[in-house]
Amino acid sequence: MSSFEIIGGHKLRGEIVPQGAKNEALQVLCAVLLTSEKVRIEHVPDIRDVNKLIDLLKLLGVSVREDVPSACESGRTFEFQADQVNLEVLQSPQFREQAGALRGSIMLVGPLLSRFGQAVVPQPGGDKIGRRRLDTHFIGMERLGATVEYKRGAYMVSAKKLKGCYMLLDEASVTGTANIIMASVMARGTTTIMNAACEPYVYQLCNMLNRMGAKISGVGSNLLTIRGVKELKGCEHRLLPDMIEVGSFIGMAAMTEGDITIKNAQVQHLGLIPQVFRRLGIEVWQKGDDLYVPAQEHYEIERFMDGSIMTVADAPWPGFTPDLISIALVVATQAKGSVLIHQKMFESRLFFVDKLIDMGAQIILCDPHRATVIGLDREHKLRGVRMVSPDIRAGVALLIAALSAEGKSRIDNIEQIDRGYQHIDERLRRLGAEIRRVE
Numbered sequence: 001m002s003s004f005e006i007i008g009g010h011k012l013r014g015e016i017v018p019q020g021a022k023n024e025a026l027q028v029l030c031a032v033l034l035t036s037e038k039v040r041i042e043h044v045p046d047i048r049d050v051n052k053l054i055d056l057l058k059l060l061g062v063s064v065r066e067d068v069p070s071a072c073e074s075g076r077t078f079e080f081q082a083d084q085v086n087l088e089v090l091q092s093p094q095f096r097e098q099a100g101a102l103r104g105s106i107m108l109v110g111p112l113l114s115r116f117g118q119a120v121v122p123q124p125g126g127d128k129i130g131r132r133r134l135d136t137h138f139i140g141m142e143r144l145g146a147t148v149e150y151k152r153g154a155y156m157v158s159a160k161k162l163k164g165c166y167m168l169l170d171e172a173s174v175t176g177t178a179n180i181i182m183a184s185v186m187a188r189g190t191t192t193i194m195n196a197a198c199e200p201y202v203y204q205l206c207n208m209l210n211r212m213g214a215k216i217s218g219v220g221s222n223l224l225t226i227r228g229v230k231e232l233k234g235c236e237h238r239l240l241p242d243m244i245e246v247g248s249f250i251g252m253a254a255m256t257e258g259d260i261t262i263k264n265a266q267v268q269h270l271g272l273i274p275q276v277f278r279r280l281g282i283e284v285w286q287k288g289d290d291l292y293v294p295a296q297e298h299y300e301i302e303r304f305m306d307g308s309i310m311t312v313a314d315a316p317w318p319g320f321t322p323d324l325i326s327i328a329l330v331v332a333t334q335a336k337g338s339v340l341i342h343q344k345m346f347e348s349r350l351f352f353v354d355k356l357i358d359m360g361a362q363i364i365l366c367d368p369h370r371a372t373v374i375g376l377d378r379e380h381k382l383r384g385v386r387m388v389s390p391d392i393r394a395g396v397a398l399l400i401a402a403l404s405a406e407g408k409s410r411i412d413n414i415e416q417i418d419r420g421y422q423h424i425d426e427r428l429r430r431l432g433a434e435i436r437r438v439e
Contacts, residue, residue: 003412004425007434008384008405011295012258014431018246018265019045019422020075020239024201026104027178028208028237029053032062032080033111034182035212037234040067043075044239048419052102054078059095061086075239087112090120096154100124106137107175110182113146113157122154136169136176143167144180144187164189164228172197172222172316178205185214187228196224199317200240200269211235241266245421246291247273247324248396251331252428253293254282255404260431262291271318276328279310281335298377301337309372313342322346326397329353333361333382334404335375342370352394355387359401359409384409392420399424403433410438 020043029050032039044050058064061084067077089095090112099105100122112119124134138148138155146159164187169176177197182205184191196202198221206219212235215227246265253260254277267274267286274284274291281299285292301310312332314322322345329341333356343349347368357363359382362374384407389395395417402409411417414437417424425435 001412002414003410003438004399004402004414004417005436005438006384006399006402006409006411008382008403008407008409010256010403010432010434012252012256012260012403012428012431012433015261015263016249016427016431017263018241018249019047021045021201021242022047022049022244022420023174024204024239025050026053027107027175027201027205028239029057029080030104030107030111031182031205031208031212032057033060033082033085033108034115034185034209035232035234036081036083038079038081039212039234040077040079040236042077042236042238044078045242046076046422048415049102049104052098053104056095056098056102056105056108057082059098060089085116087116087118090118095120096122104175106134107179107182109137109141109155109157110179113141113159114162114183114186117160118158120154120156136171136173137179140167140169140176140180141183144183144191146183162187164191164226166192167194169193169195171195174199174201177202181206181209181216181224181226184226185209185216185229185232187226189228191226191228193224193226194222196222197316198222200243204237204240208235208237211237240269243270243273244321244323244393246270247277247321247327248400248421250274250277250282250284250291250293251327251400252403254280254296254299254331255334255400257295257297258293258431259295260293261287262293264289265291267291272320273324276312276320276324277331280312280328280331280339281337282331299335301332301335301339301375303337309338309340311340311342314344322349323393325349326352326393327400329363329371329373330356330397330401332373332375333363333401334378336377338372338374340370340372344369349391349394352390352398355385355398356382356401358385358387359383359405361401381406383407386410386412389413389416392416396421396424403428403435
């Protein structure tokens with residue numbers, strides 16, 4: 001087990017480049033199974049979840065070659081070729097153990113089913129942030145003609161030939177939409193998906209598949225039409241910058257009175273993220289494709305037009321992403337004013353606030369989904385404490401709190417943070433943070 005030791009109170013200054021998008025990477029890496037030709041993917045982040053998925057692909061027999069050595073901020077380039085996939089591995093204890101430790105392994109089902117007619121995946125792991133059902137994935141597979149069985153802790157999916165159909169998803173699940181798209185691209189006939197997720201990750205996946213020879217229309221909307229093709233070919237693809245990292249860096253700048261430029265942020269794909277932080281009082285300026293957060297001694301939360309307290313809530317895209325709710329909450333602790341944070345999509349994601357309360361934050365946890373934050377306007381600094389990272393996003397929220405706090409903090413279980421943020425301690429030291437990794 002590893003920990004971070006942080007001496008807070010240092011103002012972060014400088015430029016930082018966001019890593020490749022974690023959630024996009026988990027989708028497009030699975031898509032390499034759809035073809036026997038070479039697929040080249042650029043800007044791949046060096047994080048635990050992505051590396052675990054690459055190891056899973058290797059275990060299945062996919063040839064993996066890294067073109068560019070690992071670097072902290074430039075990303076990595078890989079070439080994949082799935083021309084010798086060994087389906088017998090799906091029944092092995094090693095596959096079940098490795099796939100069970102990674103929630104992203106669920107997205108192997110669509111490509112394997114589409115190309116080989118069978119897939120096995122154990123009940124996947126991931127963040128402990130409440131119930132995260134998989135029904136959308138498997139109901140979609142069944143609508144396409146697949147048979148789904150759950151035996152001995154694993155889902156077994158098979159089909160002689162998938163057939164296109166119309167389906168209305170019961171929720172706009174990002175991974176569910178991606179999985180169904182990958183299952184549909186070589187199905188017989190036409191598949192129409194209504195209430196599809198339209199996050200930038202799905203947009204990127206669809207564009208990649210179209211370059212491989214798929215026929216997907218409606219890309220970027222919640223109504224997708226997919227005409228099945230016989231086979232797909234290889235392609236090149238570059239990941240977007242990780243919008244969750246972009247939001248995290250905005251929060252770090254505000255909490256530490258820092259002065260940070262976020263380079264190559266691909267602002268057109270950030271949706272409401274800059275706007276929500278501006279409503280919390282943070283200045284976020286756009287300079288070309290960069291975002292600049294200037295140093296602010298104070299920032300004040302807006303109110304609604306009728307004078308009522310601001311609410312920040314998550315929602316499916318193009319709403320505010322749930323992955324940044326934890327960041328918005330911690331940023332509000334040092335603002336002037338109050339805000340209601342409403343985490344609608346996961347019922348356990350706000351339980352980390354007890355650590356912030358130990359640090360001196362004024363937060364009322366109303367229920368598993370809502371918390372009221374009374375901003376301290378920096379009149380009372382947070383104090384350093386020892387805490388444990390419960391999941392990726394809460395872990396980074398605690399890290400942001402520690403960077404702004406007086407004294408020393410220690411965050412245990414940072415493997416959770418490493419799942420989503422590459423070399424975060426090294427990159428923050430270059431901005432002036434005092435942080436070290438303790439094994």
